[in-house]
Amino acid sequence: MAEIVYLNGNFIPKNEAFVSPEDRGFNFADGIYEVIKYYGGKPFRYADHMDRLRRSLREISIDFDDLNQFEVVFQTLLEQNGLANQEAGVYLQISRGSHTRIHQFPENIKPTVYATVFPFSSKWDQLENGVKVITTEDIRWLRCDIKSISLLPNVLAAEKAHVQNAVEAIFIRNGIVTEGSHSSFMAVKNGVVYTHPDSNLILPGITKIVIREICRENNIRLIEEGILAAELVNMDEMMVIGTGSEVTPVVQMDDMMVGNGHPGSVTLLLQDKFFEKNQSSGVK
Numbered sequence: 299m300a301e302i303v304y305l306n307g308n309f310i311p312k313n314e315a316f317v318s319p320e321d322r323g324f325n326f327a328d329g330i331y332e333v334i335k336y337y338g339g340k341p342f343r344y345a346d347h348m349d350r351l352r353r354s355l356r357e358i359s360i361d362f363d364d365l366n367q368f369e370v371v372f373q374t375l376l377e378q379n380g381l382a383n384q385e386a387g388v389y390l391q392i393s394r395g396s397h398t399r400i401h402q403f404p405e406n407i408k409p410t411v412y413a414t415v416f417p418f419s420s421k422w423d424q425l426e427n428g429v430k431v432i433t434t435e436d437i438r439w440l441r442c443d444i445k446s447i448s449l450l451p452n453v454l455a456a457e458k459a460h461v462q463n464a465v466e467a468i469f470i471r472n473g474i475v476t477e478g479s480h481s482s483f484m485a486v487k488n489g490v491v492y493t494h495p496d497s498n499l500i501l502p503g504i505t506k507i508v509i510r511e512i513c514r515e516n517n518i519r520l521i522e523e524g525i526l527a528a529e530l531v532n533m534d535e536m537m538v539i540g541t542g543s544e545v546t547p548v549v550q551m552d553d554m555m556v557g558n559g560h561p562g563s564v565t566l567l568l569q570d571k572f573f574e575k576n577q578s579s580g581v582k
């Protein structure tokens with residue numbers, strides 16, 4: 299069965315989906331994206347993802363407000379690709395559109411809208427046993443709060459992790475831990491959870507919103523304050539969280555064992571509650 303994608307209003311086979319070489323996404327990475335996970339056919343935190351999408355569009359002044367169409371677009375894609383009622387991901391990308399290459403915003407340009415779906419199973423081996431991460435300098439720009447398709451520093455960091463048999467690279471900027479190349483980062487000390495506050499230096503993670511709620515509901519103290527890289531060695535537990543990472547324990551960072559080298563109890567509790575939420579969900 300040919301994979302069906304959505305491009306500019308049409309559902310078409312992927313091998314027939316073409317974007318102009320003058321698309322500004324291609325030339326300038328002038329665009330933004332979202333990734334949403336569906337559990338049992340239902341989107342998890344759909345409204346939060348749409349809020350972030352709206353914000354990303356606004357922050358780079360892409361004039362596109364017809365976001366209501368997407369719920370049906372995604373559902374159609376899932377059905378046409380045989381992915382309804384299972385764990386699946388939606389990737390949505392909106393670029394400023396296609397135009398002769400000029401740097402400033404062209405006039406009368408129509409955004410390019412592309413969406414695709416894919417199987418997106420939880421990685422139970424990693425969720426249960428934990429993973430290795432590396433640390434690396436945060437060389438990204440100063441608007442990491444925008445979910446921009448300009449991901450070269452993230453790609454370079456992820457590759458650096460990959461060649462060291464790690465699943466994620468954790469960025470450090472000026473001695474402070476910011477986030478992962480494709481996840482948010484949290485650490486635990488004496489039962490208190492620490493994570494970088496939302497700012498221009500990190501992406502406001504949707505999973506982080508969920509963890510905030512879980513902490514509140516379970517009387518777990520969460521402090522949103524930059525963690526000093528120098529303090530990492532003293533942390534009892536670490537985790538990477540995100541739409542794909544879900545709540546993945548970190549058991550090794552660079553050459554250092556985290557805690558006792560096994561997933562920590564706070565991490566596992568948060569993981570448990572996270573899955574309770576998306577099982578019971580359809581949560582929008």
Ligand SMILES: Cc1ncc(COP(=O)(O)O)c(C=O)c1O
Pocket residue numbers: 477478479480481482500501502503504505506539540541542
């Ligand atoms: C850089 C970065 N930070 C954090 C996250 C986590 O965000 P979310 O929980 O919305 O998936 C992601 C994406 O997964 C990301 O790419």
